[in-house]
Every structure is written in structure tokens, then in C-alpha cells.
Amino acid sequence: PNIASVANSELLRLVVRREELREALATVNPRAAKNRTLTTLERDSLAAEHTAAKTALDAVEATLLARGFAKKSKRKNDSNGIVCAVGAVVAQAVLAYFASEPGVAVLRRLAKLNIHPTSTQSDAQSLAGKTFVLTGSLPSLSRTEAADLIRAAGGSVSSSVSRKTDYVVAGAEAGSKLDTAKELGVAVLDEAGLRELLSGEAAAETQIDPTVVAPAQGEFF
Numbered sequence: 001p002n003i004a005s006v007a008n009s010e011l012l013r014l015v016v017r018r019e020e021l022r023e024a025l026a027t028v029n030p031r032a033a034k035n036r037t038l039t040t041l042e043r044d045s046l047a048a049e050h051t052a053a054k055t056a057l058d059a060v061e062a063t064l065l066a067r068g069f070a071k072k073s074k075r076k077n078d079s080n081g082i083v084c085a086v087g088a089v090v091a092q093a094v095l096a097y098f099a100s101e102p103g104v105a106v107l108r109r110l111a112k113l114n115i116h117p118t119s120t121q122s123d124a125q126s127l128a129g130k131t132f133v134l135t136g137s138l139p140s141l142s143r144t145e146a147a148d149l150i151r152a153a154g155g156s157v158s159s160s161v162s163r164k165t166d167y168v169v170a171g172a173e174a175g176s177k178l179d180t181a182k183e184l185g186v187a188v189l190d191e192a193g194l195r196e197l198l199s200g201e202a203a204a205e206t207q208i209d210p211t212v213v214a215p216a217q218g219e220f221f
Contacts, residue, residue, distance in 0.1 A: 001199055003117045007098035011069045012091040014060050019088035021057040118199045127155030136171030138191045169194050
């Protein structure tokens, strides 16, 4: 959802860990040609290490699949098993950069300037089960764009306001839907409030009172 999450990404670390475990499996495989000259005791020890590494690898891959950061490979006889969203080299490079002095300096500078880069897509299903109604003109989003963002986050968009409506997103020249929302006590958000919800921030309590300032042409409240 934001650049700080990328810098400390558990998913990227799992991708790197997966590659480490895959390399370990090849090294401790008791059936590998290079290990055939080992004693039975040594091979038994390797077999135990191999089993432990395989168990750890399965757990890492299961987590990546469950989090939607990997998918099953469609290639027949593919030894990789899964395909991650990014490869281990890229994952390691990103983590290394943000852990480096220049990377830390960039994050510190952005924070000092109050710049907080965020994703254009919300965390999956962050608005699941929520119903929205759009009314008026938003400053930077068309109604279609706003509706697409809401649906991508798991929410639904309705054309009318009812007691089942969770949020009304109101812009300039909002119509009767805004009046109905006020009458029913439905939470009313501006575009900024909607973006906060989409970014996963705690904006559920963020509401605006449309009676405070009447929007003029081209303005937003």
C-alpha cells in the first residue's frame, strides 16, 4: 500500500528465502551425484536436512500462494512449482536498496517533506462488504474511475441511497442523494476520505458535514 511497506516487505523476504531454500535443497540432496561417495551416516544426516528444508520451502510457498504473490506454474514438469510476482534477484535488490544508506536517506527525506507515496491499488478486498453511492463531481476522479477503484477493493457501488448504504462519496454540485444520506445518517466522504479508505488507512470515522460549507462551482468540500 505504501513505500514503507515495500522497504520492509515480508513478501519480498519470502521470495528471497524461497530461493535460499531451493539452493539448500540442491546442496543437501543425498541422491545428488556429488554426495554418492559419502558414508551412510553422512547421507542420513543430509536426508534429515533435506526433509527440514523441503518442509520449510513448502511453508514459504504456501504463504506466497495464499497472499496472492505467487501462482501455480502451468508448465508441465516445471521443477519451480510456483511462479512468484517478482524473482529473487529483484526482491533482493529492492530490499538491499532500502536497507542501504542511500535508500534510508530517501525514505527519511520523503518523510521530512511529508511525501507519502502510496499504491494506486488498495490492499485486496479492503472494502469488502461495503456499499457506496457516488454523487456530484469529484476533483480528480470521474465517477467511473471512483467506482472501479471501489470495486477493485471489494466494495460495491449502488445508484441509490438506503439504510444499507455504508458511504456516500459526495463532490461538487451533489444532488438529492446527499440529502438522503443526511436524513438516514449515512457517512459522507469527500474524495480524500475515499482515498484514505482505499489506501487501508483508518478513515472509517472520517466524515464531512455538507452543511458546513456549500460547494461553489469547481470547488470541493
